Amino acid sequence: MSAFNAIGDDREIDRDEYTPSVEPQPTWCPGCGDFSVLKALKQALPEVGRNPEEVLCVTGIGCSGKLNSYLDSYGFHTIHGRSLPVARAAKLANPGLEVIAAGGDGDGYGIGGNHFIHSARENHDMTYIVFNNEVFGLTKGQTSPTSPKGHKSKTQPSGSAKDPLRPLSMSLTAGSSYVARTAAVNPNQAKEILVEAMEHDGFAHVDFLTQCPTWNKDARQYVPYVDVQESDDYDFDITDRREAAEMMYETESALYEGEVLTGRYYVDEDRPSYQEEKRALGELPDEPVAERYFDDDAEWERSYDLLERHT
Amino acid sequence: MTTDELIWRIAGGSGDGIDSTSQNFAKALMRSGLDVFTHRHYPSRIRGGHTYVEIRAAGHDVQSRGDGYNFLLALGDSFARNPQDEAYYGNEELKPLSENLDDLNEGGIIVYDEGLLDEDDVAELDLEARAEENGWHVYPVDLRDLAKEHGREVMRNTAGVGVTAGLIGMDLAHIEDLMEDAMSGDVLEANLQILQEAYEMVDEFDTSHDLTVPEGSHETEQALLSGSNAIAYGAIDAGCRFISGYPMTPWTDVFTILSQNFPDMGGVAEQVEDEIAAAALAVGASHAGAKAMSGSSGGGFALMSEPLGLAEMTETPIVLLEAMRAGPSTGMPTKPEQGDLEHVLYTSQGDSSRVVFAPGNVEEAYEQTRIAFEIAYDYQIPAIIVYDQKLSGENTNVDVEFFDREPAPDLGSTLTEDELKEAAHDASGKFERFGYDDNERGVSQRSIPGQQGGRYLATGNEHSPVGHISEDPDNRVFQMERRLEKLEHIRDDLDEGETNQTYVGPDDADYGLITWGSSQGAVFEAVSRLNDEGHSVKAIGVSDMMPLAEDELVEFIESVDEAMVVEMNATAQFRGLIQKELGRYGEKLTSLLKYNGNPFEPAEIVESYEIRLDGGAAEPSAQVRIEPAAGD
Structure with a gap:
């Protein structure tokens, strides 16, 4: 018998279950793109059949970090840039959990960039949502890793001399097996992409364009947007790494020229997740590590039985 | 120097197999009934560079390295670079012989490989004159030739061990048994033959020494373990997975x-x-229900400051290890030091709530790792084991039965789903993980993701009972005080249980030595020697660094006229901690410090004590420093 009966509990889920019935209400600015991520997630979770107590939403710091304050599931609001290592370990300790990590572009592509690269490389079975608003919002508008070249802010008074980071290309190169970009203004596509990302067995990276109406007025609402799958102007195979790479490059460049391209960019269904790889090597037990502590009949190995090599 | 001890030093280059050879030799000595203690000295290099392992073996208890040593097996460094050149690193090939002469005791034995070491180089060492002056017995043997005759050059080690055994009259049976466990086929045959021939070769030597292998016996079966083994095994038995x-x-x-x-x-x-x-992974795994551990050494531990603070704020139980080495920065990566005490106690922003233990020997390392897990999961607090390169790598014999213990995988103050049904929830159905009620000893109840009825938000921000970010002043004061209150209860628990502090010497002694962590072995040996010489000295080895063993320290300090705090760092960090926590004793505590990259030898402590008693008339060796009490 499992000690975690929320996991695999097969029942109808209402999206309202994910809304706290009492405070706190979101403290995001009116018109903030973050509302759309929350809404899309609340729609997507019931669709993948997950109830609030089998979901662990792990966030970093910033406006995006407050996602799990307003999503009524298990949550871990960690520290700046560190949502991924916390989330990865939770998934390893209890693979039955639906683990979602989230953070902003500074959080995921800047201070936590190393964790992003390695989580993608290892292909952990989880979803990573990056709220990309091309700016540091909560600290009042400083230039971020995805801010356009020339971006002026109090910390870059003459305009940034740096080219922005290319999150989709970096994700692909690092090893993500699902890469998509969506935008706050496109709620249906956002929900569908989040459903796909959660159902994907491997590291699913969603770059979510979330307008910051307060500090990044230039980006407006990320409209008009184009869905690269629906547009006749673009034709590429999302299972082909080379074609995906080209389309990503074009998409990243286009954003800074005012054209908002979104959609699915890369999917590799064949690559085993890290959990599968590790299990195949005998390094991840079939019984979740977390279950065993609640099993009164479990037999625990003892160091006493290892001493022969020392005598 | 007592002669009832063998202190054997095998010296070569990194990659020469010094470790495995010494490990087997130490085990053979242990099996023959002796107590053993090893000390390892090595450079931060993969191949080459002078390295040695010292094995001290005696029929009585040994807790530390000895004073100097009495048998040198100098293999020479077969990976030496440009051995003929006058390079920055000097004549590396010769160093296993040349660098070890200063510490060799009077009457000691030297065996060196004249096959590898150049005759002219050895001649330049003035070995003959020094041997005469110090009463050394020098036996040049062509170990390389013997090894190559029956096997390969790397088997020089085996030849050296055979010669050693022959010279000190040690039976080969245990060594042969161990070789048979580790090797097979031609390799085994060649090694056994080399061992035997080397052993017999000694009969032809014109020997002049009187050192023989000590005699001893054990009543119970012994295991040879390092502090790292003990910590790992303590974790396994505590249910860490x-x-x-x-x-x-x-x-x-x-x-x-x-x-x-x-x-x-x-x-x-x-x-x-x-x-x-x-x-951060340890935090995430523990959050999801595993007993989790991580660790590093100084520089790596610095990077852990943030997740450590997160564990404190979210009350996520974890155990972290800090294996100190000489700092600052990269410092001396393979040399021991106790310079990270303050780092471990205070790193990370805000008021810290953590537990820190500093085990003093192999048994304590096992025991305190278990206790660290028990406290961490019972009190939902990070617990840190701070140890060092010395305890990590030194091997000593322990009763096998010491480890015959029940595992303790309990998750402490974690609720089951059934228990969660009875627990307090807010109007949304969120569990009051950090509740105002149900917190005995400052400990609130804990759920695990995936449990029905347990959802809550863990956050590094200050938070309300269900985990919502909160800056309400009353809530802040409540949560802060609750987190800190745990330390008082942990101290009470520790005081009620068997003490983690270790004491030696007569209760009514006039003078006290205070030490912590792995320095205790040398301090305890010094106490024993000083009492034998008629001095009145006792010592305490402290392990409970946070919460500090205050009552025991007060009692100890009050009972002596003066106490000297012995530690391997340059700024007297532990003395500072005692004075800060106890708020007094500035004029009663003096310091003995060593920070040259080598651990204390008992004789240095004996000598420093004598200097201190004479009122500082003489200067201590350049390798240690006495720092007087305030006002002195």
């Missing part, structure tokens, strides 16, 4: 042991991108 880390000397030893054992134990080991991730 998750470890995350990044390689760094000397912490890597524990990481390696658990990574190799966990797959057979239903556990998970993760080598990750950096130490920030390593500690």
